[in-house]
Amino acid sequence: xxxxxxxxxxxxxxxxxxxxxxxxxxxxxxxxxxxxxxxxxxxxxxxxxxxxxxxxxxxxxxxxxxxxxxxxxxxxxxxxxxxxxxxxxxxxxxxxxxxxxxxxxxxxxxxxxxxxxxxxxxxxxxxxxxxxxxxxxxxxxxxxxxxxxxxxxxxxxxxxxxxxxxxxxxxxxxxxxxxxxxxxxxxxxxxxxxxxxxxxxxxxxxxxxxxxxxxxxxxxxxxxxxxxxxxxxxxxxxxxxxxxxxxxxxxxxxxxxxxxxxxxxxxxxxxxxxxxxxxxxxxxxxxxxxxxxxxxxxxxxxxxxxxxxxxxxxxxxxxxxxxxxxxxxxxxxxxxxxxxxxxxxxx
Numbered sequence: 567x568x569x570x571x572x573x574x575x576x577x578x579x580x581x582x583x584x585x586x587x588x589x590x591x592x593x594x595x596x597x598x599x600x601x602x603x604x605x606x607x608x609x610x611x612x613x614x615x616x617x618x619x620x621x622x623x624x625x626x627x628x629x630x631x632x633x634x635x636x637x638x639x640x641x642x643x644x645x646x647x648x649x650x651x652x653x654x655x656x657x658x659x660x661x662x663x664x665x666x667x668x669x670x671x672x673x674x675x676x677x678x679x680x681x682x683x684x685x686x687x688x689x690x691x692x693x694x695x696x697x698x699x700x701x702x703x704x705x706x707x708x709x710x711x712x713x714x715x716x717x718x719x720x721x722x723x724x725x726x727x728x729x730x731x732x733x734x735x736x737x738x739x740x741x742x743x744x745x746x747x748x749x750x751x752x753x754x755x756x757x758x759x760x761x762x763x764x765x766x767x768x769x770x771x772x773x774x775x776x777x778x779x780x781x782x783x784x785x786x787x788x789x790x791x792x793x794x795x796x797x798x799x800x801x802x803x804x805x806x807x808x809x810x811x812x813x814x815x816x817x818x819x820x821x822x823x824x825x826x827x828x829x830x831x832x833x834x835x836x837x838x839x840x841x842x843x844x845x846x847x848x849x850x851x852x853x854x855x856x857x858x859x860x861x862x863x864x865x866x867x868x869x870x871x872x873x874x875x876x877x878x879x880x881x882x883x884x885x886x887x888x889x890x891x892x893x894x895x896x897x898x899x900x901x902x903x904x905x906x907x908x909x910x911x912x913x
Contacts, residue, residue: 747775
């Protein structure tokens with residue numbers, strides 16, 4: 567078996583402001599910070615390692631103050647040696663620790679591909695299920711201040727292709743906290759991908775520990791005319807498009823995929839059986855990506871449900887340009903999704 571089941575169980579729900587009628591809201595970055603702090607406080611085997619994790623900025627605020635609170639043995643700054651640091655984290659995981667390895671940008675992970683693909687992903691399988699690699703690798707993607715071709719890439723399809731790895735991409739603060747906890751408690755290596763544009767978005771986040779199951783999508787908005795399966799920041803764009811389209815009498819069902827591997831194609835297939843139409847929106851390139859895989863799975867299970875050919879909303883097939891104005895033209899958004907839905911419905 568390429569994966570091992572986690573022995574960890576979700577924590578019991580606690581009484582919070584959210585269940586007393588007052589919604590507790592945190593930013594996406596604050597939700598990640600809170601989850602990390604709770605994990606560090608509750609389990610001495612958890613530690614954070616990465617370039618700049620102890621800086622005052624704290625990786626866009628997601629590790630701010632942790633070094634002062636937990637000390638340099640639990641929050642470790644590293645040299646610019648991604649391959650070596652990944653190997654150290656893998657070794658620590660095999661030995662029983664639960665490292666959170668942080669990359670300021672996902673573009674730095676190719677420097678450690680040998681460690682991730684040939685060691686972390688395969689160790690459990692190669693040792694007959696006796697070894698575990700509870701490693702979480704955080705990678706940040708997406709547009710910002712004009713980050714360019716080497717600081718913007720979403721490489722989720724690369725990792726999703728490898729047996730033994732799990733890949734998650736939360737779109738909301740609630741899921742960011744719950745999925746990070748699930749990732750760290752999982753006995754498998756998990757690639758945890760965060761979109762830069764989500765860090766300042768606020769949403770409901772309960773106080774205290776909780777988990778969100780890896781491999782389960784969620785319906786963000788119910789509808790009847792078209793299914794929009796969206797990943798990461800594109801879920802925000804899909805919801806904005808659905809609001810616009812509602813004014814034109816078009817009802818969109820938006821599904822937040824949340825997890826790339828395992829991929830919850832069953833929920834999407836169920837939705838397409840109702841709507842008859844499917845658009846997949848993801849923050850990456852078109853070829854060999856999640857959209858292609860998801861459409862194939864739905865077609866294999868329910869091809870007769872399609873009333874129109876499915877569509878994909880992705881990045882243009884070229885490296886990311888530098889500069890805010892070029893980024894604005896490069897990245898698809900709610901306008902592109904709105905136009906695609908109208909084309910799908912011949913409106």
